[in-house]
């Protein structure tokens with residue numbers, strides 16, 4: 001199958017004292033349906049900015065060049081309103097800390113059904129049924145009961161599953177997951193990663209998995225790209241990149257993994 005999302009020659013300049021500062025220097029990435037594309041690289045290398053550029057959520061005053069094509073449509077040149085319609089529908093996102101995407105004062109059912117009613121124009125009953133179905137898909141026990149509960153009544157891992165359910169509500173083609181397991185206990189991390197893998201396989205979702213953690217990458221990514229200083233320095237199938245990296249920097253990152261000696 002072809003690429004669902006293609007980023008080519010993406011540059012981003014952010015306003016700074018003394019003139020704009022270039023933080024992405026021509027990023028190329030391609031995502032395919034049903035595949036997880038891991039984006040690795042040290043802090044500040046531009047992983048998050050790449051995700052935000054795709055979503056049209058860069059800091060104000062940011063300038064972009066290049067292309068970000070979703071099924072052939074260039075998102076960088078879309079009017080903000082059209083992009084707003086696509087965001088949360090065709091492209092969705094989950095972030096590191098689910099408490100920033102979940103409203104603490106609203107029940108889980110309220111948050112899920114609001115989203116469904118807004119984007120899919122479902123009536124209340126249909127939205128509730130779909131919400132329970134989504135919670136089941138992300139393996140929340142007793143979905144009906146969970147709809148009436150509030151975010152703080154769930155563990156961190158469960159909250160992240162709920163955030164994933166909201167992200168999936170409108171059957172997006174692309175999910176951008178920025179450090180989705182970094183804030184979770186190691187034991188819980190594995191479950192959330194398995195969930196992402198399953199959703200990708202079952203729904204044909206294309207996932208961009210942003211993480212500084214090559215261990216996470218090696219657990220589930222199909223393809224891996226490595227960023228450094230605002231550029232992709234290496235990209236390829238996970239097995240090849242993680243066992244026979246062609247770039248020195250990837251080798252350095254691999255050597256830094258705990259329990260590895262080369």
Ligand SMILES: Nc1ncnc2c1ncn2[C@@H]1O[C@H](COP(=O)(O)OP(=O)(O)OP(=O)(O)O)[C@@H](O)[C@H]1O
Nearest residue numbers: 014023041042043044045046047048049050059212
């Ligand atoms: N709101 C902002 N305004 C100005 N510069 C920013 C802003 N956010 C990030 N940057 C800069 O953009 C560059 C890329 O940052 P980015 O957050 O994309 O890196 P990252 O690889 O995601 O790192 P991390 O793993 O720490 O999240 C860095 O030099 C950073 O200092």
